[in-house]
Amino acid sequence: MCGIVGYIGPNEAVKVLLDGIKRLEYRGYDSSGIAYIENGILKCEKAVGKVAELKKKLDGNKFNTHVGIVHTRWATHGAPTMENAHPHVDCHSEIAVVHNGIIENYDYLKSRLEQEGHIFRSETDTEVLAHLIEKYFQGNLETAVMKALKEVEGTYGIAVISAKDPQKIVAARKGSPLVLGIGSQEYFITSDVSASLEHTRDVAYLDDNEVTILTLDDYKTKTIQNIPTYKKVEEVLWNIDMIEKGGHEHFMLKEIHEQPQALRNAMRGRIESSGGLIKLGGLMSCEKELREAKRIVVVACGTSWHAGLVAEYMLEELARVPVEVEYASEFRYRNSVIEEGTVVIAISQSGETADTLAAMREARHKGARLLSICNVVGSTIAREADCGIYLHIGPEIGVASTKAFTAQITVLYLFTLYMMNLKYPRNPIPSDMIRVIQSIPDKVQAILTMEERIVELARIYKDSENVLYLGRGYNYPVALEGALKLKEISYIHAEGYPAAEMKHGPIALINKDMPVVFIATKDSVYGKILSNIAEVRSRGGRLIAIATEGDDQILEKVDHVFYIPKTSDCLTPILSVIPLQLMAYHMAVMRGCDVDKPRNLAKSVTVE
Ligand code: G6P
Numbered sequence: 001m002c003g004i005v006g007y008i009g010p011n012e013a014v015k016v017l018l019d020g021i022k023r024l025e026y027r028g029y030d031s032s033g034i035a036y037i038e039n040g041i042l043k044c045e046k047a048v049g050k051v052a053e054l055k056k057k058l059d060g061n062k063f064n065t066h067v068g069i070v071h072t073r074w075a076t077h078g079a080p081t082m083e084n085a086h087p088h089v090d091c092h093s094e095i096a097v098v099h100n101g102i103i104e105n106y107d108y109l110k111s112r113l114e115q116e117g118h119i120f121r122s123e124t125d126t127e128v129l130a131h132l133i134e135k136y137f138q139g140n141l142e143t144a145v146m147k148a149l150k151e152v153e154g155t156y157g158i159a160v161i162s163a164k165d166p167q168k169i170v171a172a173r174k175g176s177p178l179v180l181g182i183g184s185q186e187y188f189i190t191s192d193v194s195a196s197l198e199h200t201r202d203v204a205y206l207d208d209n210e211v212t213i214l215t216l217d218d219y220k221t222k223t224i225q226n227i228p229t230y231k232k233v234e235e236v237l238w239n240i241d242m243i244e245k246g247g248h249e250h251f252m253l254k255e256i257h258e259q260p261q262a263l264r265n266a267m268r269g270r271i272e273s274s275g276g277l278i279k280l281g282g283l284m285s286c287e288k289e290l291r292e293a294k295r296i297v298v299v300a301c302g303t304s305w306h307a308g309l310v311a312e313y314m315l316e317e318l319a320r321v322p323v324e325v326e327y328a329s330e331f332r333y334r335n336s337v338i339e340e341g342t343v344v345i346a347i348s349q350s351g352e353t354a355d356t357l358a359a360m361r362e363a364r365h366k367g368a369r370l371l372s373i374c375n376v377v378g379s380t381i382a383r384e385a386d387c388g389i390y391l392h393i394g395p396e397i398g399v400a401s402t403k404a405f406t407a408q409i410t411v412l413y414l415f416t417l418y419m420m421n422l423k424y425p426r427n428p429i430p431s432d433m434i435r436v437i438q439s440i441p442d443k444v445q446a447i448l449t450m451e452e453r454i455v456e457l458a459r460i461y462k463d464s465e466n467v468l469y470l471g472r473g474y475n476y477p478v479a480l481e482g483a484l485k486l487k488e489i490s491y492i493h494a495e496g497y498p499a500a501e502m503k504h505g506p507i508a509l510i511n512k513d514m515p516v517v518f519i520a521t522k523d524s525v526y527g528k529i530l531s532n533i534a535e536v537r538s539r540g541g542r543l544i545a546i547a548t549e550g551d552d553q554i555l556e557k558v559d560h561v562f563y564i565p566k567t568s569d570c571l572t573p574i575l576s577v578i579p580l581q582l583m584a585y586h587m588a589v590m591r592g593c594d595v596d597k598p599r600n601l602a603k604s605v606t607v608e
Contacts, residue, residue, distance in 0.1 A: 006159040009186025020195035030080035035096035036068030071098035090134035101155035141165040204231035252398030262393035286387035294341030299359040303401040307408035309477035319419035328359035338366035349404035350604040351379020458586035470499035471519035482580030490588035522548040
């Protein structure tokens with residue numbers, strides 16, 4: 001989940017690398033480091049903290065270098081210190097390695113290398129790579145890298161340079177994404193396409209067990225077994241403006257405000273204009289399996305798992321397919337039963353989450369058909385699935401997922417209608433089910449215009465130590481998501497519960513200092529939720545309700561009401577989550593938290 005950028009080309013490499021790595025900071029930011037070759041010598045600089053700290057150390061210097069690698073770290077093995085920051089070098093400081101992933105047999109490799117006389121300077125698993133490459137180096141860097149990698153167990157995306165073979169970068173991938181950026185007479189290797197987008201839109205995605213060798217005039221790719229490979233060069237359609245903050249203070253706020261457009265993009269071209277037919281081109285190859293599906297299992301993590309819960313309710317209610325939603329990390333290690341007719345859906349914004357990927361591979365091993373719902377085009381999960389649906393909402397940079405969640409629900413709704421089409425071909429989708437989703441972006445927009453009202457609420461409750469979120473039916477996953485948003489970025493302890501479960505535990509916590517957010521829209525369980533509100537009120541809790549416009553009845557039952565427009569029950573989560581996203585954001589900002597880079601979290605969790 002760390003960020004990697006490598007550059008070789010006519011421009012001064014340090015500047016290109018620092019600009020690139022800044023864009024990847026969301027992948028990890030506890031330390032960073034750079035290595036480059038200048039006048040035949042390998043030079044290295046590191047800093048603890050954000051990339052700005054590294055930049056400070058290098059500012060004001062003049063560099064004469066055209067090849068280098070840089071890294072921003074999210075610690076796995078070893079604390080975030082200077083010694084543990086990447087790049088890691090060999091005994092003679094002539095080979096430098098940056099790495100994303102985990103070397104699982106590093107203990108064994110390290111003790112063997114130490115016995116052979118190699119001196120280690122860090123606690124990281126990565127350092128073994130530098131020494132292994134040193135061991136095998138006989139004048140050609142790629143040969144040494146390939147020999148070293150054959151001994152390695154685990155996952156990696158690596159980039160390597162050496163003063164002894166100075167005109168090249170060697171990079172390799174197994175389980176951690178790497179993208180080759182192909183410019184005019186310049187090449188990039190990055191763990192995320194956004195890092196090289198300023199320079200080129202032409203990219204090629206490395207596959208597992210593939211190595212690339214970048215030189216000043218060319219690039220080559222081959223398998224780790226030394227068999228040449230051919231890469232399809234693809235054009236990235238995202239542009240750099242799409243990943244800038246667009247005038248907002250934080251990426252998270254920008255992404256919250258982008259939701260109306262993001263949802264339109266997620267629907268574009270997928271609803272046949274005459275209505276009634278959903279076109280999801282990426283599912284064509286799985287149509288038969290989907291039509292015959294007896295069961296759907298959703299695997300996901302974090303916010304994507306919450307979107308999966310909404311899908312469970314929708315698919316069971318509307319398409320009448322049994323659905324189970326599993327944490328990918330649990331699914332992968334338990335011996336689940338996958339009978340014939342099971343379709344597994346992996347939901348992942350990044351498409352790189354290690355647990356989701358592993359769950360998918362486990363399901364494949366047991367014979368399931370695999371469908372992915374990802375945002376990042378060309379990501380590993382998207383490529384390994386048999387078929388899939390992209391969100392098409394542009395990059396999500398804020399660590400706390402916002403627009404991906406609402407787009408996932410949008411796409412899952414379209415998928416539900418698509419399943420209805422497949423299962424009941426004689427019954428056209430009722431036109432109001434189409435109209436209701438088409439009207440969602442404008443309704444999201446209307447909620448966003450009431451942001452000031454949320455700012456007022458945030459001001460009142462920003463010093464809370466605990467917040468409880470309660471919802472039922474389709475709003476139960478929203479309660480979970482609201483609580484997750486708040487704890488992720490404001491560090492306030494928050495819990496989400498199905499409202500009726502409250503009396504089996506959380507009710508004990510309720511007192512005048514405990515704000516309770518009820519998602520109490522006018523749906524099929526509205527009456528039930530009013531009873532739950534009464535239970536909290538009679539115990540002195542402070543009550544905030546997210547309610548449906550026109551519901552005056554609720555006014556006298558709670559302390560504050562935030563109204564959202566009416567929509568169908570199953571699409572309510574897209575609307576009811578917006579005030580919760582805004583509330584978490586404003587409370588966190590008022591508490592002085594860095595919302596785009598919350599402590600200990602990373603955007604893309606590519607380790608177990
Ligand atoms: C991390 C992120 C979350 C995200 C989760 C799953 O924990 O901080 O925002 O929901 O990973 O990520 P995915 O990319 O698979 O949706």
